[in-house]
Amino acid sequence: MIYDxxxxxxxxxxxxxxxxxxxxxxxxxxxxxxxxxxLRRMSLMGDAMSxxxxxxxxxxxxxxGLSIWWMSAGGLVAGLSIVLLAAIVSRTTALKEDASLAxxxxxxxxxxxxxxxxxxxxxxxxxxxxxTILSVTDDALLLIASIATLTLVTLAVIYRPLVIExxxxxxxxxxxxxxxxxxxIFLALVVVNLVAGFxxxxxxxxxxxxxxxxxxxxxxxxxxxxxxxxxxxLAFLSGLVGLLLSYNFxxxxxxxxxxxxxxxxxxxxxxxxxxxxxxxxxxxxxxHD
Amino acid sequence: xxKLIALCLSLTLAAFAAPAQADEAPxxxxxSFSILGDMVKNVAGxxxxxxxxxGPDSDAHSFEPGPGHASALAEADLLVINGLGFEPWLVxxxxxxxxxxxxxxxSYGVSxxxxxxxxxxxxxxxxxxxxxxxxxxxxxxxxxxxGIIYVRNIAEALAKKDPAHATLYEANAESYIAELSRxxxxxxxxxxxxxxxxxxxxxxxxxxxxxxxxxGVSFIAPVGLSSNAEPSAQALAxxxxxxxxxxxxxxxxxxxxxxxxxxxxxxxxxAEEGGTLYxxxxxxxxxxxxxxxxxxxxxxxxxxxxxxxx
Numbered sequence: 001m002i003y004d005x006x007x008x009x010x011x012x013x014x015x016x017x018x019x020x021x022x023x024x025x026x027x028x029x030x031x032x033x034x035x036x037x038x039l040r041r042m043s044l045m046g047d048a049m050s051x052x053x054x055x056x057x058x059x060x061x062x063x064x065g066l067s068i069w070w071m072s073a074g075g076l077v078a079g080l081s082i083v084l085l086a087a088i089v090s091r092t093t094a095l096k097e098d099a100s101l102a103x104x105x106x107x108x109x110x111x112x113x114x115x116x117x118x119x120x121x122x123x124x125x126x127x128x129x130x131x132t133i134l135s136v137t138d139d140a141l142l143l144i145a146s147i148a149t150l151t152l153v154t155l156a157v158i159y160r161p162l163v164i165e166x167x168x169x170x171x172x173x174x175x176x177x178x179x180x181x182x183x184x185i186f187l188a189l190v191v192v193n194l195v196a197g198f199x200x201x202x203x204x205x206x207x208x209x210x211x212x213x214x215x216x217x218x219x220x221x222x223x224x225x226x227x228x229x230x231x232x233x234l235a236f237l238s239g240l241v242g243l244l245l246s247y248n249f250x251x252x253x254x255x256x257x258x259x260x261x262x263x264x265x266x267x268x269x270x271x272x273x274x275x276x277x278x279x280x281x282x283x284x285x286x287x288h289d
Numbered sequence: 290x291x292k293l294i295a296l297c298l299s300l301t302l303a304a305f306a307a308p309a310q311a312d313e314a315p316x317x318x319x320x321s322f323s324i325l326g327d328m329v330k331n332v333a334g335x336x337x338x339x340x341x342x343x344g345p346d347s348d349a350h351s352f353e354p355g356p357g358h359a360s361a362l363a364e365a366d367l368l369v370i371n372g373l374g375f376e377p378w379l380v381x382x383x384x385x386x387x388x389x390x391x392x393x394x395x396s397y398g399v400s401x402x403x404x405x406x407x408x409x410x411x412x413x414x415x416x417x418x419x420x421x422x423x424x425x426x427x428x429x430x431x432x433x434x435x436g437i438i439y440v441r442n443i444a445e446a447l448a449k450k451d452p453a454h455a456t457l458y459e460a461n462a463e464s465y466i467a468e469l470s471r472x473x474x475x476x477x478x479x480x481x482x483x484x485x486x487x488x489x490x491x492x493x494x495x496x497x498x499x500x501x502x503x504x505g506v507s508f509i510a511p512v513g514l515s516s517n518a519e520p521s522a523q524a525l526a527x528x529x530x531x532x533x534x535x536x537x538x539x540x541x542x543x544x545x546x547x548x549x550x551x552x553x554x555x556x557x558x559x560a561e562e563g564g565t566l567y568x569x570x571x572x573x574x575x576x577x578x579x580x581x582x583x584x585x586x587x588x589x590x591x592x593x594x595x596x597x598x599x
Contacts, residue, residue: 013526015553066549117353134525135549247522 009247015134016243019253022136022144022200023239026209029148029193031232032155034214035224036186039166043211045098048105049187050194050207052082054112057198062115068139072195079191082108087184131202133243133253140199147196151189158182163224201254208258209235216265219272234264316451319365321376322349323571324430325395325439327581329369331465332444336454340365342379345573349375354382365390367450369443372396375427393446395430395439402426402498428496428568432503433473436581437466472582476589480504487599490592491532491560492541496568506592509537525554532558539595541566563595 009016037046056078060070082104089104090097136144155162161182164172172182197206213234214227221227242257270277318337320326326341333339340361343349362368363386370376372394383390404426429435444462448455480488488506490497497508509531531537532554540551540560555562566588567578578584 009522009526013522013529014557015525015529016522018553019522132550134522135553137549137552243522247526250521250523253522 005248006244009244015136016247018136018138018141019133019200019243020240022133022141023209023243023257024236025141025144025148026193026197026200027213027232027235027239029144029151029196030210031213031230031235032228033151033186033189033193034210034235035217035228035231036162036166037190037211038214038218039224039227040186042190043215045101046190046194046207046211048101049079049083049190050198050203051109051112052101052105053079053108053191053194053198053206054203055108055115056112057203058112058115062118068137068143068199072143072199075195075198076191078108079194080188083184083187083191087187131198131200131205131254133200133257134246136200144196144199147192151193154185154189158185162186166224201258205254205258208261209238212258212261212265213238216261216268216272219268219274219276222274235261238264316366316447317361317364318367318369318447319361319390320369321371321379322569324581324584325369325371325443327571327579328395328436328440328443328465329447331581332440332458332462333447334457334461336451336457337367337447343376343570345571345576345579347570349569352376352378354378358382359386362386362388362390367391367393367446369393369395369446371427371430373399373401373425373427373429391446391450393442395442396427396435397442398438399429399435401429402502404498426498429499430581431497431500431568433469433476433585434503435499437469437473440466440469468582472585476504476585479589479593480506483593483596487596489535489537489599490539490541490563490596491528491537491554492566492568497566506596525550529554529557532560536599538598539563539592541591541595561595561598564591566591 010020034046037043053075056074056076057071058074059078060067060072060074063074064070082101086097086101086104089095089100093100095103161172165182193210194203194206197209200206201209214231216234217227217231221230238261239257242260243253245251245260246253246256268276273279315335316333316337317340318329318333319340319342320329321341322343323341323345326339329337329339342354342358342361343352359382362383365388368379368383368388368390370379370392373396380392383392403424430439440462444458447458451458485505489509490506491509497506500506501508509528537558538560540555541563551562554560565577567584568588571580571584572578578587
């Protein structure tokens with residue numbers, strides 16, 4: 001009974017195994033990146049970037065159909081260009097980075113929808129916007145796993161300056177001459193991880209598996225490394241539970257996974273051990289006067 | 290069903306009431322999709338200027354019209370639609386364009402099949418919002434005998450609209466119908482050569498209900514009647530089980546749905562991809578299925594080659 005519901009789907013069906021491995025790889029890359037997004041108060045910028053990927057993916061789609069490599073390369077180029085453009089505008093004009101990014105991502109999103117609609121049907125558009133983790137092919141899996149590896153290695157290298165820049169940017173500027181480089185490497189990592197998530201979950205929900213676990217982890221852990229580890233774990237757990245829900249209750253898989261992460265997030269707001277509703281309004285009685 | 294008949298009747302009555310035009314300028318005919326357009330061209334020849342709304346290689350299920358389509362509808366004398374809920378948006382579009390065209394429901398008189406939900410229970414069906422004609426499978430042209438009914442309806446409507454050339458339309462229709470009947474016999478003969486237990490195919494879009502019923506082939510679809518539903522893991526697992534159980538190797542991607550899902554199923558079950566089938570749309574003029582008859586000449590050998598591996 002329990003075996004049939006929880007284990008059998010992964011033993012019997014290769015597509016379930018591949019979807020699970022894809023979730024693991026997405027969690028490994030997305031967990032730490034999401035954590036830094038939360039720490040740097042860039043959660044909504046992550047959302048903007050995930051939409052900025054669309055026109056590049058659309059151009060890749062125009063050139064080679066639903067080819068993973070073309071769409072990813074296109075998405076990468078588009079995402080990085082938007083980030084760079086936004087940064088240049090915010091550093092050379094009076095516009096702040098969030099406003100200029102929002103401006104570019106809206107242009108980008110509209111261009112993406114336009115490009116896909118020009119050639120493909122709205123069916124194609126749905127595939128790009130939502131993706132299907134059940135149809136993750138070997139190529140896609142390889143891409144997602146490479147991106148996870150690249151992310152972890154890069155983060156290991158830039159971990160120290162990145163953490164310092166999160167909490168004390170003035171100190172970093174004084175000692176190494178500016179955090180702009182780290183900032184850009186980090187933004188590139190965000191774009192790369194969004195491209196990976198977009199293969200599995202589509203552009204609309206790629207950020208879900210990155211942001212929700214990282215935000216949930218905030219209510220349980222206190223150090224940067226434990227936040228990253230916990231959000232990776234929660235992301236993988238969301239993938240696992242979401243896939244099982246999709247299998248046992250006949251639900252579309254992408255939304256199931258993101259909603260599972262959402263339930264964990266809401267549960268953490270209420271019940272977490274740090275700064276949650278529970279600790280604020282129902283504190284333990286161990287500090288009696 | 291009663292509602293449908295009433296709709297068809299009222300539309301045909303409208304055809305009677307429309308004033309006939311007998312001038313020498315060609316009739317402006319708008320067809321809702323490429324297969325109907327091809328039929329009209331065969332019946333009317335040079336007497337009609339045919340505009341097709343949903344062109345080759347496009348999906349009528351999720352089509353978005355542009356202003357060019359509205360202006361074509363505004364000027365049309367005759368509007369040929371499939372009916373059976375295939376293009377519900379078109380009537381809205383035509384009235385928005387203030388079209389004075391007479392409607393022809395090409396599928397009028399066809400014995401309509403219910404949607405595939407009863408035969409292949411993949412539980413996707415609850416994902417589809419029910420529409421007024423939503424219970425019927427609209428892809429009636431996939432049986433050539435229905436195609437003949439389509440051609441008769443079209444010829445009749447053209448003759449009503451342009452009585453001066455009625456004999457021409459009738460003659461064209463008769464020779465076209467003769468061609469379709471010969472093709473129908475050929476399809477039956479070709480498929481008849483396969484043993485019945487091998488006549489099973491998996492395709493991404495269940496547009497072949499009428500084909501299957503007419504020629505004795507079972508079509509099993511991974512996604513429901515519309516091509517835009519995201520399947521659940523359970524639905525996909527159910528399909529994989531079915532393929533394994535029934536040992537099907539004939540696998541077809543359609544000319545407009547995502548190939549990735551098919552790749553996954555193929556990998557899971559060892560079933561092989563049999564190529565492209567044309568179902569809802571013809572190919573562009575240089576392609577493998579530019580006309581209604583060419584569509585069958587393309588689809589049938591492809592189906593047979595794949596089913597032989599079952």
